[in-house]
Amino acid sequence: MQFDRKDKSDTTLLKLYRHLLFPRMVEEKMLILLRQGRIGKWFSGIGQEAIAVGSTLAMDSTEYILPMHRNLGVFTSRHIPLKRLMAQWQGKVSGFTKGRDRSFHFGTQDYRIIGMISHLGPQLALADGIALANILRNKSSATLVFTGEGATSEGDFHEAVNVAAVWNLPVIFLIENNGYGLSTPTSEQYKCANLVDKAIGYGIKGVQIDGNNILEVYDTITELAKEMRTNPGPVLLECKTFRMRGHEEASGLKYVPQDLITEWAAKDPLSNYTDYLIAEGLLDSTQIAAIKLEFKRAIDADVEAAFNEPEPEASPERELADMYYPYQEEPVLPGTTQTEKRYLDAITDALDLSMQQHENLVIMGQDVADYGGAFKITEGFSTRFGKGRVRNTPICESAIVGTALGLSINGFKAVVEMQFADFVTCGFNQIVNNLAKTHYRWGEKADVVVRMPTGAGTGAGPFHSQSNEAWFTKTPGLKIVYPAFPYDAKGLLIAAINDPNPVLYFEHKFLYRSLTGPVPDGNYTCEIGKANLLRTGSQFTIITYGLGVHWSLAYLDQHPGLSATLLNLCSLQPWDQAAVAAAVKTSGKVIILHEDTLGSGFGAEIAAWISEHCFEHLDAPVMRCASLDTAIPMHKTLEDSFLAKSRLAETVEKLLSY
Incomplete structure (x- = not known):
């Protein structure tokens, strides 16, 4: 040598x-x-x-x-x-x-x-x-x-x-x-x-x-x-x-x-x-x-x-608390003026305001720069904020989630767009083993939001239509939100970006251009972990989120003689246990509705919790209405049959028969 x-x-x-x-x-x-x-x-x-x-x-x-x-x-x-x-x-x-x-x-x-x-x-x-x-x-x-x-x-x-x-x-x-x-x-x-x-x-x-x-x-x-x-x-x-x-x-x-x-x-x-x-x-x-x-x-x-040195003493309360970076959300109330906007435009608005508010925020994803993303949500952003902060990426979901964590470690915030939520499988390890566990393991934040264009209804087939939120709801350390309205879409995304913890933001593709609603102008937030009570009734309760909210509203509008409570969860991790308990008590009969497949879907967690904590208030078994336990078919006839919406009426009838 x-x-x-x-x-x-x-x-x-x-x-x-x-x-x-x-x-x-x-x-x-x-x-x-x-x-x-x-x-x-x-x-x-x-x-x-x-x-x-x-x-x-x-x-x-x-x-x-x-x-x-x-x-x-x-x-x-x-x-x-x-x-x-x-x-x-x-x-x-x-x-x-x-x-x-x-x-x-x-x-x-x-x-x-x-x-x-x-x-x-x-x-x-x-x-x-x-x-x-x-x-x-x-x-x-x-x-x-x-x-x-x-x-x-x-x-x-x-x-x-x-x-x-x-x-x-x-x-x-x-x-x-x-x-x-x-x-x-x-x-x-x-x-x-x-x-x-x-x-x-x-x-x-x-x-x-x-x-x-x-x-x-x-x-x-x-x-x-x-x-x-x-x-x-x-x-x-x-x-x-x-x-x-x-x-x-x-x-x-x-x-x-x-x-x-x-x-x-x-x-x-x-x-x-x-x-x-x-x-x-x-x-x-x-x-x-x-x-x-x-x-x-x-x-x-x-x-x-x-x-x-003494051995560590176990404290379940401390262990649970340390899954997340300490953060006290300061609610930002909406102003008095509002504009009618599409669901998609509300998301764009939230990203735009957040890019202005956080000079250290970087948006990354496939085609998000000049092209504006597959759904044009970030169109014009690279011109406004520069290609340094609005970055096209190669097709490499794992590396981009990891890069986002590296940005967070070095003092930045990151929003990562999965072109379709289905493609998150290629970045799964980074999310569940790096983003989710970093704070618990050594006290470092993971200031990353992953945008997840999700859901069916567009005939896109097995690889562009999945509802995969349940893959992540069981992973401690992640926060998960799922807005159903333009108002929620904007407020929850701003809140998610403000939060220094990793947040998966599910946004339904079917709602992008098909749904409009009043959206407050300027900056405001919706509290992560807070459900919204949309209707109150005495016959039965529907607990749902995402597109399930709109299926429920349509069904109830078509059946004005029914008296139902409708709870929109908005957040799936953490989720609003107090609101769920209160909704159960209004009727004693509960349907949990979601677009995801039935087996081990997030509804199973809600149903189990209700059975354990609200049993004395139930007048019937908790029922789940979900999509078929199959992959999602492409043809509209097959897709309609697959989706939970096709079984909502019979589930309500079965529940009311108790």
Whole structure:
């Protein structure tokens, strides 16, 4: 291994040594504790430390780094106290996740480190969002994100690198190619000779280096970061290295040929660099022993201090509260003037006002800029607010949701448009595992609204008509709203954008141009979690939302002799339990109506809650009226038969017969 000090001072060379040695000694301590049974799991980065340490010291301390779980050197080189890291690993309250997550699955704004989730690839797009925020505020800054060679096979890798390339984002995508994804060798993971070759396909710079040479890592990333601060654009950096321990200690290394282990042991980053410094006359055995003793004492003290901290005490109330970023919604009352508007125009109005109110708000989605979106909701926005804040995206739902989270982490708000709610499947993981869990895991907000053009009635078939709100209503950490009128559409969207928590905003496509109503001019909000009582009657109650509200109104208008209570939920998470209970008590007979399919639809949750909490007020079983448990057909005759509307009359008749 050849080391080139270039113009580095002796002090810098020794600083690199100390930063390289410390995480190695911490790891050796962890392996002892593992054998003693004092810890339960450990993901070792022994043999890879030069990458984490060299890259971190090359970056400015104010620049974000997004590491993986073998990158202990990132955390120690950013001077996070070992006691707190140990508390994190042991699940103590003083750790970064309060015992809610393990290892390096956390972030910390204080140290500009954003940790991974176990799905690996999704963290790459967060780096895009962080870098985009810096571009939008004209801040000269680089962002560094780690991934392993295994995750380069994931679609999230492709999406994130492609977005960064198209948008010229200053991101270093660092691949730690350590030879194995758990037990799968690189020969079974990709066909190209080197992963750096993938850069060609994205039209970006690619660099391959010896990841075990700390000076090469440090110098390369210093230069790459310096260049992209003034000339933004991504770089794909492949660092060749080797994992000298198992994927985690329990898995061992039996699948690795011994000659390969021997070969890479000779390339150990610490021993080689130590030999180099000795040869340069900068270290001797006495100095090394003194540094190791200093580190050992500090490590032993911090480890034991963390062990001695009390275990966390469970508090269901605290756990529930911490699913969401603290936010007290301040209602904005509507003014006295109003204009008749279409449902679609109310949404446009809300976005327009919010873009004016929040200068840090970014709208992203397919065709949302010059074209104005598939439904023309953002038409003219790119001219008014600029293409920096109204951004066309490639077809990459996962990356754009991840980018939105990265924007939020770096001080922005984001609205993401799913061209159709059906396409959210391609961004599902980012929503349910990143947006929904971020605050609970490490206290960071996820200031993102995902617009979901939803629903049937237009003959669009199985892939453009689904009502998929129930996929998300069971996911803690998300807020979900579903306006039925232009008034709600505007007020709920403004409220959702104001809220620093992730909100899924379902907007019914059938209502876009078919429904008009009075909409107050100017700014106002509708409270998230608050239902609207539309009618009061004594014979039966309909609880519904979305297009179901209009089916109910039409049915009741056609049957003026019926006396019914009609409750529009408006919000599905949180939902208005008090309003539901009051509506049940007006009649004692309840229908829950929704467009989604019957089986495990959101109505099942409402029905179960009513049965549990309002049983004494019921005069009949709670009935659900929903769509067929099939995919949505295209032909109008088939679609009409599929939809819950076709069964509303018979459900009412059955209920009233009790």
